[in-house]
Amino acid sequence: MEIIGPAGAGVAIALENVFPPLPSEVILPMAGLSASRGSFSLAEALIWTTLGSLVGAFLLYGIGAWLGVDRLRAIAAKVPLLHPEDIDRTVAWFQRHGGKAVFFGRMVPIFRSLISIPAGVTRMPLWKFGLLTVAGSALWNTVFVLAGFSLGEAWPVVERYADILQYVVIAAVVIGVAWFVYVRIRGLLASRNGSDPAASPD
Template sequence: MLSRLLAAQPGAELDGVAGWAVDLMERLGPVGAAVVIAAENLFPPLPSEVILPLAGFTASQGSFTLAEALIWTTVGSVVGATLLYALGLLFGRHRMYWVWERLPLTKTSDLERTEEWFARHGRKAVFFGRMVPIFRSLISVPAGIERMPIWQFLGLTLAGSAIWNTIFVLAGYYLGEQWHVVETYAGTFQKLVILTVASAVAWWVLLRVRSLRRRPAPPSD
């Protein structure tokens, strides 16, 4: 049993997500890997940096082929991203503006500038966003809201996901029983992304609060 082999490896934790992924891949083969990756797109806290190398290691043990691991994990990525695209499509621009206007510290002009940026760089954002933790899932929602042509979205998502998945699946395949080493380096990259985003948000909030404090008070009657 694959789960027994993995459990015997030092440093490889099989509880939680990893255990669930192994169970699905043992039961469903490469289709199980697709299901897990699709779920990872819908729920970003599920770590693709663990699931993909694990799929590669599973392929190296002969449970399924390397080609099946690459194809099915990419299928799962596209399916999960498409579901989020559909969510953005259903949510729509009108609801987005309605929500945005009721958020503290925000301005309609901020959202308008964001839409203008996405109109110019949306294709790059969807393609490269598939290779950035957290954003790889979230980028599908604005693509749906802004009604990016579905075939363009699918093509960019397929290309970006194929690159990301191939790197991690191959790493797990060739590292073999040391597949879990990938998580250490990928986890550091993810923490840097989260720190960068958190710092940018904090800086934006600080600037917005300062601008509100400097705004002259309305004249009293």
């Protein structure tokens, strides 16, 4: 961190937005630790990492805008257990709650990156997306940078608790996906049985 400096920390956070396995929960406290040692200022750490969050978010926003609703509907029509109507419902939900989703999503592992894609798909106004991203990312980054700044060499404590949050989110995603698959398969089987003449009593 002392070698790459605050700008390098910002680049790392931008990459973390595009490639979530890069752990911001490690990068941010290390930036705070380096700031506490005087390698750069605390303000530089916060400004550069938040700027990195914004750049990474806009990259994924661009991917979402490139995909668009029509292309996603066409993809959903070809993917087993998905329907174009799923895209329509997701877009309708995001259009109602997109502002809250972008702001709070910046503070949730995994979703911190992915939330930018539906924002691009729905073409959320760039100024609104940018402001919400900066606000949410600044809060998340500040908590972890200040933790590293305050804890010093004990900053791995932050990672330990952040891992718990990440595991909870991953478990929730797995359960949600499993439930979705179960409901779709059950509906598919019921539909096939209902259309099968042999399944109907004569």
